[in-house]
Amino acid sequence: MAESDKKKKKKKKHSLILDWLGYLILRIVVVFLSFFDIKTNLNTACFLGRLLWKYYKRGRKRALDNLRASFPEKSEKWIHETGRRSFEQLAMLSMDVLFTPRLTKKNNWSQYAKFINAERTKWLMQEKRGLIILTAHYGNFEIIGYILGLFGFNIYSIARPLDNKFISNYLYGVRQRFGQKILDKKGAAKYMEEILSSGATLCFIADQDAGRKGIFVDFFGRKASTYKSIGLIAITANVPIVVGCSRRIGNIFKFEVKVNRIIAPEEWADKDNPLEWITAEYTKAIEEFIREDPTQYWWLHRRWKHRPKSEMN
Numbered sequence: 001m002a003e004s005d006k007k008k009k010k011k012k013k014h015s016l017i018l019d020w021l022g023y024l025i026l027r028i029v030v031v032f033l034s035f036f037d038i039k040t041n042l043n044t045a046c047f048l049g050r051l052l053w054k055y056y057k058r059g060r061k062r063a064l065d066n067l068r069a070s071f072p073e074k075s076e077k078w079i080h081e082t083g084r085r086s087f088e089q090l091a092m093l094s095m096d097v098l099f100t101p102r103l104t105k106k107n108n109w110s111q112y113a114k115f116i117n118a119e120r121t122k123w124l125m126q127e128k129r130g131l132i133i134l135t136a137h138y139g140n141f142e143i144i145g146y147i148l149g150l151f152g153f154n155i156y157s158i159a160r161p162l163d164n165k166f167i168s169n170y171l172y173g174v175r176q177r178f179g180q181k182i183l184d185k186k187g188a189a190k191y192m193e194e195i196l197s198s199g200a201t202l203c204f205i206a207d208q209d210a211g212r213k214g215i216f217v218d219f220f221g222r223k224a225s226t227y228k229s230i231g232l233i234a235i236t237a238n239v240p241i242v243v244g245c246s247r248r249i250g251n252i253f254k255f256e257v258k259v260n261r262i263i264a265p266e267e268w269a270d271k272d273n274p275l276e277w278i279t280a281e282y283t284k285a286i287e288e289f290i291r292e293d294p295t296q297y298w299w300l301h302r303r304w305k306h307r308p309k310s311e312m313n
Contacts (some may be wrong), residue, residue: 023166024166038253045095049088063299070220085295096140113236118256121242125153128199130239135284136207137298139247149180154200160185196237216308217280225306231278238265261285
């Protein structure tokens with residue numbers, strides 16, 4: 001292996017002292033923010049999002065490039081406004097994660113979340129035959145698992161820990177406080193079939209670049225590398241896949257939790273390549289809800305980072 005490749009694969013060393021100081025600063029900020037109501041904090045988050053848009057030039061350029069490629073028919077004004085708003089949404093999500101356990105309870109959850117087209121999904125979960133729920137880095141994707149856990153549904157969310165283990169453990173604690181279980185993305189595959197066979201629900205964020213070994217399917221008119229694992233586990237366990245999102249309403253802590261596609265096992269049974277078909281189908285469903293309000297998607301993601309071999313020849 002070349003020396004340059006070794007350097008790329010070598011993990012960046014973290015200072016425990018610096019990580020702990022970062023965690024301490026976060027806790028101080030949380031205490032400070034608790035003196036203000038959520039509306040004030042979300043307005044502050046919007047301001048911070050606009051600052052991020054202004055000064056994070058690399059992220060802004062990536063978002064603009066992705067938006068131009070995804071919406072070639074839109075004006076530059078629309079592209080810039082949508083990109084800036086997506087940065088505001090990203091900052092507001094940070095506030096949501098910190099304040100969701102304080103605000104959302106069993107007796108008041110309907111003040112903050114409205115479920116749309118979700119009745120069938122509820123019954124599928126109650127049947128306890130196993131289910132996969134997919135969403136994207138869109139709106140407040142975190143609150144979906146939180147509310148389901150709040151009502152006692154047996155759910156497991158697949159997530160990648162943050163590099164700062166103190167902050168990561170703290171945020172995991174926030175997310176797991178009311179029943180949601182978090183599985184580390186690395187090594188989760190060996191538990192997935194067992195979890196589904198027990199009747200539980202697996203939740204994934206399914207819009208990340210999967211590298212050169214992923215399945216390349218259409219996403220906003222371009223091929224995007226997409227993970228094989230979701231389709232493989234759905235086929236192996238023979239369980240349905242639910243695709244949905246949690247879309248913010250305005251600048252407040254209120255959301256529409258919407259199911260826009262349920263992919264049943266009988267749909268892929270007669271397909272020549274069921275794995276590719278499933279992957280393309282749920283990716284198309286994700287694109288559909290993003291198009292309903294593109295401002296809530298994370299356009300700074302490197303979603304189209306890897307290209308299929310056919311484009312490299």
